[in-house]
Amino acid sequence: xxxxxxxxxxxxxxxxxxxxxxxxxxxxxxxxxxxxxxxxxxxxxxxxxxxxxxxxxxxxxxxxxxxxxxxxxxxxxxxxxxxxxxxxxxxxxxxxxxxxxxxxxxxxxxxxxxxxxxxxxxxxxxxxxxxxxxxxxxxxxxxxxxxxxxxxxxxxxxxxxxxxxxxxxxxxxxxxxxxxxxxxxxxxxxxxxxxxxxxxxxxxxxxxxxxxxxxxxxxxxxxxxxxxxxxxxxxxxxxxxxxxxxxxxxxxxxxxxxxxxxxxxxxxxxxxxxxxxxxxxxxxxxxxxxxxxxx
Amino acid sequence: xxxxxxxxxxxxxxxxxxxxxxxxxxxxxxxxxxxxxxxxxxxxxxxxxxxxxxxxxxxxxxxxxxxxxxxxxxxxxxxxxxxxxxxxxxxxxxxxxxxxxxxxxxxxxxxxxxxxxxxxxxxxxxxxxxxxxxxxxxxxxxxxxxxxxxxxxxxxxxxxxxxxxxxxxxxxxxxxxxxxxxxxxxxxxxxxxxxxxxxxxxxxxxxxxxxxxxxxxxxxxxxxxxxxxxxxxxxxxxxxxxxxx
Amino acid sequence: xxxxxxxxxxxxxxxxxxxxxxxxxxxxxxxxxxxxxxxxxxxxxxxxxxxxxxxxxxxxxxxxxxxxxxxxxxxxxxxxxxxxxxxxxxxxxxxxxxxxxxxxxxxxxxxxxxxxxxxxxxxxxxxxxxxxxxxxxxxxxxxxxxxxxxxxxxxxxxxxxxxxxxxxxxxxxxxxxxxxxxxxxxxxxxxxxxxxxxxxxxxxxxxxxxxxxxxxxxxxxxxxxxxxxxxxxxxxxxxxxxxxxxxxxxxxxxxxxxxxxxxxxxxxxxxxxxxxxxxxxxxxxxxxxxxxxxxxxxxxxxxxxxxxxxxxxxxxxxxxxxxxxxxxxxxxxxxxxxxxxxxxxx
Numbered sequence: 076x077x078x079x080x081x082x083x084x085x086x087x088x089x090x091x092x093x094x095x096x097x098x099x100x101x102x103x104x105x106x107x108x109x110x111x112x113x114x115x116x117x118x119x120x121x122x123x124x125x126x127x128x129x130x131x132x133x134x135x136x137x138x139x140x141x142x143x144x145x146x147x148x149x150x151x152x153x154x155x156x157x158x159x160x161x162x163x164x165x166x167x168x169x170x171x172x173x174x175x176x177x178x179x180x181x182x183x184x185x186x187x188x189x190x191x192x193x194x195x196x197x198x199x200x201x202x203x204x205x206x207x208x209x210x211x212x213x214x215x216x217x218x219x220x221x222x223x224x225x226x227x228x229x230x231x232x233x234x235x236x237x238x239x240x241x242x243x244x245x246x247x248x249x250x251x252x253x254x255x256x257x258x259x260x261x262x263x264x265x266x267x268x269x270x271x272x273x274x275x276x277x278x279x280x281x282x283x284x285x286x287x288x289x290x291x292x293x294x295x296x297x298x299x300x301x302x303x304x305x306x307x308x309x310x311x312x313x314x315x316x317x318x319x320x321x322x323x324x325x326x327x328x329x330x331x332x333x334x335x336x337x338x339x340x341x342x343x344x345x346x347x348x349x350x351x352x353x354x355x356x357x358x359x360x361x362x363x364x365x366x367x368x369x370x
Numbered sequence: 371x372x373x374x375x376x377x378x379x380x381x382x383x384x385x386x387x388x389x390x391x392x393x394x395x396x397x398x399x400x401x402x403x404x405x406x407x408x409x410x411x412x413x414x415x416x417x418x419x420x421x422x423x424x425x426x427x428x429x430x431x432x433x434x435x436x437x438x439x440x441x442x443x444x445x446x447x448x449x450x451x452x453x454x455x456x457x458x459x460x461x462x463x464x465x466x467x468x469x470x471x472x473x474x475x476x477x478x479x480x481x482x483x484x485x486x487x488x489x490x491x492x493x494x495x496x497x498x499x500x501x502x503x504x505x506x507x508x509x510x511x512x513x514x515x516x517x518x519x520x521x522x523x524x525x526x527x528x529x530x531x532x533x534x535x536x537x538x539x540x541x542x543x544x545x546x547x548x549x550x551x552x553x554x555x556x557x558x559x560x561x562x563x564x565x566x567x568x569x570x571x572x573x574x575x576x577x578x579x580x581x582x583x584x585x586x587x588x589x590x591x592x593x594x595x596x597x598x599x600x601x602x603x604x605x606x607x608x609x610x611x612x613x614x615x
Numbered sequence: 616x617x618x619x620x621x622x623x624x625x626x627x628x629x630x631x632x633x634x635x636x637x638x639x640x641x642x643x644x645x646x647x648x649x650x651x652x653x654x655x656x657x658x659x660x661x662x663x664x665x666x667x668x669x670x671x672x673x674x675x676x677x678x679x680x681x682x683x684x685x686x687x688x689x690x691x692x693x694x695x696x697x698x699x700x701x702x703x704x705x706x707x708x709x710x711x712x713x714x715x716x717x718x719x720x721x722x723x724x725x726x727x728x729x730x731x732x733x734x735x736x737x738x739x740x741x742x743x744x745x746x747x748x749x750x751x752x753x754x755x756x757x758x759x760x761x762x763x764x765x766x767x768x769x770x771x772x773x774x775x776x777x778x779x780x781x782x783x784x785x786x787x788x789x790x791x792x793x794x795x796x797x798x799x800x801x802x803x804x805x806x807x808x809x810x811x812x813x814x815x816x817x818x819x820x821x822x823x824x825x826x827x828x829x830x831x832x833x834x835x836x837x838x839x840x841x842x843x844x845x846x847x848x849x850x851x852x853x854x855x856x857x858x859x860x861x862x863x864x865x866x867x868x869x870x871x872x873x874x875x876x877x878x879x880x881x882x883x884x885x886x887x888x889x890x891x892x893x894x895x896x897x898x899x900x901x902x903x904x905x906x907x908x909x910x911x912x913x914x915x916x917x918x919x920x921x922x923x924x925x926x927x928x929x930x931x932x933x934x935x936x937x938x939x940x941x942x943x944x945x946x947x948x949x950x951x952x953x954x955x956x957x958x959x960x961x
Contacts, residue, residue, distance in 0.1 A: 107749035155929065171748030175695045176885060176928045179752070183878040183921035191915045299874075303760065306753050314750075341768050348757035355746060355754055422833060448835035460830030462823045464890075466641075473823045476816035477835035483816075504640070522834065 078215045079332040085217075085225040087328025092232050092283040093305035094312065094320040096276020099239070102252035102315040103265075103272055104159050106174035110151065111280060112302025113185035118144045118281025119293035120189065123200035133203050137227070137285050144281020145274045152273035155181065160255065160265060182302075190295040200288035203227070224286035231282055235275055236317065244271055252315060300344060307351040313361030322362060373436040375400045375561055376421070376452075376530055380430035383416055383585075390416040391585040393430070398530065398563060403556040405572035405593070406565045407602075408582035414565045415457060417582065418532050422454050423447040434530070449478050451529030455522075455536055457565075459515045463508035467499055467518055470507050471525050478526035486525075493521045496551060513544050520548055530561045537568045549575055573597060641944055642814035642892070648940060649806055649893030653799075656900065660795050668904075669791040675903040676798040677860045682883040682895035683805055684852030689881065690889035691813060692845040693825025695752045698739070700876035701759035702850040704869065706732050706857025708766060708773065711781045711867035721784045721862040728858030729851050736850020740843040747828065756874065763872040778868035781861055794863055801859060802896070805852055810892055812848070821845055822890070875917060879906075882917075882924040888937025897936035 093115060100108050118140040125136040155177050159170050202208075202220035210219045239245035244267075250258040251268045259265055284297065291297060304327065312323030327347060335343035354361060374397040383391040391413045398404055408414050419425045421432055423444040432440040439447050448454070453474075462470050471490035475481055481489060494500055497517045502510060507518060516539070523531050533552075537545050552562055553575055566572050572579065572593075579596040581588040589599040596602055656676070660669045685699035709731045710724030719727070739758055743751050766773050773779060785793045812818060820841045823831040832838045861867045870876075879902075887898025906916035927934060933941055 101749075107753060109752070155925065158929070172689075172693060172695055172889075173928055175697075175749060175752045176881070177925055179697065179878065180882070180885075180921045180924040180928070183875065183917050184925065186875075187915040187917040187921065191918050303756060306756075310750070310753065342764065345761055345764050348761045351757045352742065352754060355750060356742065359745060359750070424829075424833070443839075444832040445835050445837050448833055454833050456830065456833070460827050460833070462826035462830070464826050465819070465822055469819055469822070472816075473819040473831070473836065474834045476819060477823075477831075477837075479835070526835070 077213055079336055080329060081212055081215050081217065083329030083332035084325055085221055085328070086331065087325035088225045088228045088232065089283045089287055089301070090305055090308050090328055091321045091324035092228055092279045093301055094308035094324050095232060095235065095317060096272075096279045097305050097309045098312070098315055098317055098320040099248065099252075099272045099276050101309065102317075103248065103255075103269055104156065104174070105315075106159060106170065107178070107306065107309075108276075109175065109178040109302075110181040110185060111276070111305060112298025112300075113182050114144050114147055114277045114280035114298070115284035115301050116185065116189060116293065116295070116298035117147050117277075118284030119200070119288040119291075119297050120193065120198070120284075121281070122285030123198040123288045123293040126201035127198060133201050136200075137282060140285035141278045141282045144277040144279070144284075146277070147281070148273035148275070148277020149270055151181065151277070152270050156269065156273070157266075160269065182298075186295045186298075193293075193295070195295060197292035197294045198288075199290075199292035200285065202289045203286075206289055220289055228283060228286055231279070232321075235279060236321075238275075239317065244268070248272055304347045307347045307354075309361075310351055311354050311361055313363040316361065316363040319361055319363030372399075373433075374398060375402075375435060376563075377433040377436075378417075378421070378430070379432070381417070381420055381427045381432065382429045383413075383420055383425055383427050385416075389585050391420065391427070394582070394585070394587050395430075396580055396587065396590055398561060401556070401559045401561055402578060403552070403562050403576050404564070404578045404580060405576035406563065406580045406582065407567075407569060407572060407596075408588075411584075412582045413585040414582055415534055416585075418454065418534055418565060421447075421532060422452065445477070449480075451478070451480060451526075453478075453523045453526065453528035453531045455519050455531070455533045457534040457538070459512075459519045461507045461510075461515050461518050461522070464506055466504050467494065467507055467510070468503040470518060471522055474522045474525040478528075480526045480528075490525060493524060497521050497547060512539065513541050516540050517544060517548070520551070524551070524555060524560075528560070530563065531555070533562065533564045533566075535566055536564060537566055537571050545571065569597070639814045640947060641940070642810065642818070644943055644947060645892040645940055646806075646810045646814075648936070648943065649810075649896060652893055652896055652900065653803060653806070656799060656802075656896075660792060666791050669795055671904055671907045673791070673795045673798055673863060674860070675899050676795070676802050677856050677863070678880060678883060678903050679896045679899035680798065680802055680805060680856035680859075681853045682880050682887075682899050683802075683809060684849045684856065685880055686884045686889060686891075686895045687809060687812075687821075687852070688845050688849035690884055690891070690894070691818070691825060692821045692842065694743070694842060694845060695748070696739075696743075696755040696846070696849070697752050697874065697877050697881070698755040698759040699849075699853050699880045700874070701755075701762050701872045702732050702736060702853035703857035703860065703876070703880070704766070704867075704872035705735060705762065705850075706854030707861035707867040707871060708779070708857075709854065710858040711779045711861050712773070714781050714862075715779055721782060724781075725784075725855070725858040725862060728854040732854025732857075733847045733851035736854075737843055737847040739850070740846025743846070744839055744842060759872060759874065759877065763869050766869045766872070773867075773869075776869060778866045778870075780866050783865045784859075784862040798859055798863075801855065805855075806892060806896070813892065817841065817844075825890075878917060878921060878924075882920045885924045886920070886927050886934055888934025888940065889932075891934070891937050891940055893940075894934050894936040898934070901935070 097108060097111050121140040121143045122136050125131040125139060126133050203223045204219050206220055208219040209216050210222060212222060239248055247263045247268050250263055251265050255265060308323040308327050309320050312319030331343060331346055334346040376398040379395050381391055381394045406414055420427050423442055427440055431438055434450055468490055472486055475486040494503055499517060520536055536548055556562055576593055579593045580590045581596055581602045588601045589596045660672050663669060681699055681703050688694045688696050706728040709728045713719045713727055714721055714724045743754050746754055767775050820836045823836055824838055824841060828838055883898030883902050884895045888894030902920055909916050
């Protein structure tokens, strides 16, 4: 039982890193970024190639991976997300289809681009420490890399969370999420807020990709499963709710482990989708989300 | 006694900690033209949403010609002849103006399908939208969209038209067009229920007014009497400024 | 009584006819243009003696059918399902399993896809009733991944990733042109059916749901019924395409249900023109042969098409076919104000 909890919590940390960014983007733009898994993939590739091909020390290679993720986030925001809010009225009814198609298209584009450039091969990154090392956590034997990676991930997650909760720009992000027009009137530059949000979420996803790349090697489809799971997490926790997405991430991480151990290992990746469909049917607003008025 | 067209009895609605409506009751007779006034957040739009079926009331019931309609879904209520004009215009931007009108006509089905196109033309003529009938509704100006929404409301010959702020942000000329339309519809025996901040407009066209304040029905009666009612004056008209709209 | 509005009388029959045609003008124009393309498609394989390219054209029309199916849901009704490829795959397996285990003839298997996939589509539609935009897209992704995994891992029944091989419709040595003209006729039938649907009141309902679901309900449109209907029709068309496809290539495999395939089908509709009758056909006729062509140079075709899809939705929403239709529409209408290129009907 302890083993399930610890393993689940480790995966939960990485889901939380992805879900936090997704939730931030949903908060300010009210869209789901279907290309979120590709930020993860970019991080994984950067880290894996730097550590394997160029022999960079693994702790140092996390930083360029994060930078690549941030850059990808900024570029995507600048090139594709602007119409969602700059021509707000005109796009009012179109934004859902625009957002779904553009981010879905971007996801396919990046996957196939990676396939074109790197080929369909797996490149696994080097561990933070040699992957064979083991350590004891609460009576469970785990690979030291996993433990270190999840601690590093959790501290970055915490830092990002505190940044959003307590700094000026973080407050600006919350303001825009609550009321775009109100925030604009109060003098908040929503363009910059949106850039910041995409930067943060790209960076978090890429770091998650980098830290997981020794376990789940970099490949064109590397981002697909983490991404869909983080979608599930965001829906489970409540769209746009940051604490909700973190709680949801740990919950899903543990639920999956329970499912894999007690129900079926083959279908371990399918439980997340069942959770999604059940959530949408039973409590569409998620654990901590709110319903919005439509009329 | 004849059954009233709309009979709202003891309707309450709560959103979280906010009591939006508490125990609202009134009746609308066939062929009446009634205005609903009240300050912001007094529950006017909520009341319309409850009548339309977008919200279910916590208590009370609503009857249309004696038939209970609360609990039905919005489209069923619309088909019983309750048309709604929204405060924020809800037109179908990527359909042409004519298609916008036809959708309502077909969906509600109170008018023979053959005469729908004809009726749409008549209404659009009166609202001076004739030149735009084949244009996508997205290409209309803000005021014209409001007119289209207004026209679509009357497209299916509703038994009861619920207009939410029809005059807000509309050019005086267009406002006059709308007022004329409402009055001629009323003259032909139609029932119209208007929610508006525009007291002068309501006073000039509605023989009867209902006043809401904080979800409570303050006054209900002939216009002259309601605008002189002390409670109404205190809660609303006293602080009313024309620029509020 | 209030319903005493002037019912149409013999005197202004001409005017009413003119006006009625005006109301559906765009739909008829769309049909005419689509038939222009279909005539082109009828003679195309005759001019191409290569069996390989005749096969490519056949698959093109399979994709065109699936894309037309998706267009009903995504283009006309505004429900962004990312599961068209899943229904294609379900269609393939419906027919393949019936033929394989029950010994049905391929034709019966193909016809059986219609009821089976429409029921599955209806269930998915009912699941998605209260969802819109991103939530709906997410649920359909979940649905398609669950379905694909179920088929992959039910190894004993479906042969999993190896695929299930089935007899082809006209046998191995059958003339390629038979295959081509069969799917061609299916396309014509479906296009006519979609035209009839979209130029009736149902077309108005579906498009009003796309534009503003809340307002549509407030104006008497039974959104529950019509959304479910759109899901049902759309999935059964995708399923039909799949049923035919499996008896053309002779192998059902879960590969077909990848999100990549969904992206391919959707990109056809987007590049051709969403919400038009002929857009998906035009998109398929452009994209599929092109994908076969660039594949020779070792290029991942989806790199190009997904990039094109992003560019189109960003800068040119009407799509290629949609723009041509808009220009024609403007000629016919010739009303004073001409909107900017491609912006009409967005």
